[in-house]
Amino acid sequence: MTWRRWFAGLALAGCAWAAACAQQRVEVPSLDLRAGAPLKLAGYWFAVDGTGRRPAVVLLHGCGGPHGRDGELSDRLADYAAWMRVQGWHALVIDSLGSRGERETCTQRSGTASVKQGHRRRDALGALRWLAARPEVDAERLALVGWSNGGSTVLAATNAGLREVTQSPVNPRAAVAFYPGCSFELGRGYRPLVPLLLLLGEKDDWTGAQPCLDLAQRAGAKVQVEVYAGAYHGFDSEAKLRLRRDVPNGVSPGQGVHVGGDPIARVASRERLLAFLREQLQ
Helix, strand or coil: CCHHHHHHHHHHHHHHHCHHHHEEEEEEEEEEEECCEEEEEEEEEECCCCCCCEEEEEEECCCCCCECCCCCECHHHHHHHHHHHHCCCEEEEECCCHHHCCCCCCCCCCCCCCCCHHHHHHHHHHHHHHHHCCCCEEEEEEEEEEECHHHHHHHHCCECCCHHHHCCCCCCCEEEEECCCCHHHHHCCCCECCCEEEEEECCCCCCCHHHHHHHHHHHCCCEEEEEECCCCECCCCCCCCEEECCCCCCCCCCCCEEECCCHHHHHHHHHHHHHHHHHHHC
């Protein structure tokens, strides 16, 4: 599907493309417990109109959380959620940070963040259970899609080497990670539970591409990889490239990281994402 045809589809979508028309605020129980009870995650639900059970996708935010500066759902997540809805797939965004009293973890040093991947993995698995229980969702056609720290969550929630993952009564059929940090799951021997697509920037100096390439090579045929030449972290956005000196982590800790969109990679990665999900969720 070409980018031009994709935009043509938007013209026919009408209110389906407007986040304000589509989204519903919900509470989603995590598998993470607080005082013996599931932690309630704030969520945004984008349901497809009509009857019948349809596929559904969980969208997992990065270290900046799911909200923009105005406190509303970020343009990126609202855009992707509405785009999923246009394809005929329900979409769910969950907030792993605000639900735990955090706004962002980008400026926290590695290993010191209060919200860890174990927490986020249990959030993702809880979101899948929530989806599977809904009458309008086809529980056999679920997917996880995450960005950066959320992409790392995708890996954590699909690692067949973890008992919490393999014993989950609900698993996705497919998973996609945009520029994730792969070092941790690589170090503990990542084994893909389901087909996984990694979308990486060649020049990413925040979550470098090489550990993900190593992970894919070791994991085998279930992991597909696309590396976009000249692209940095956040290549699928429309933001201008900038240096974030407030981020203490990255390929060269203390030197800051580059973040910004790349027009060619943005178009190509969306087309690749769409093709992969269509193949896996058909």
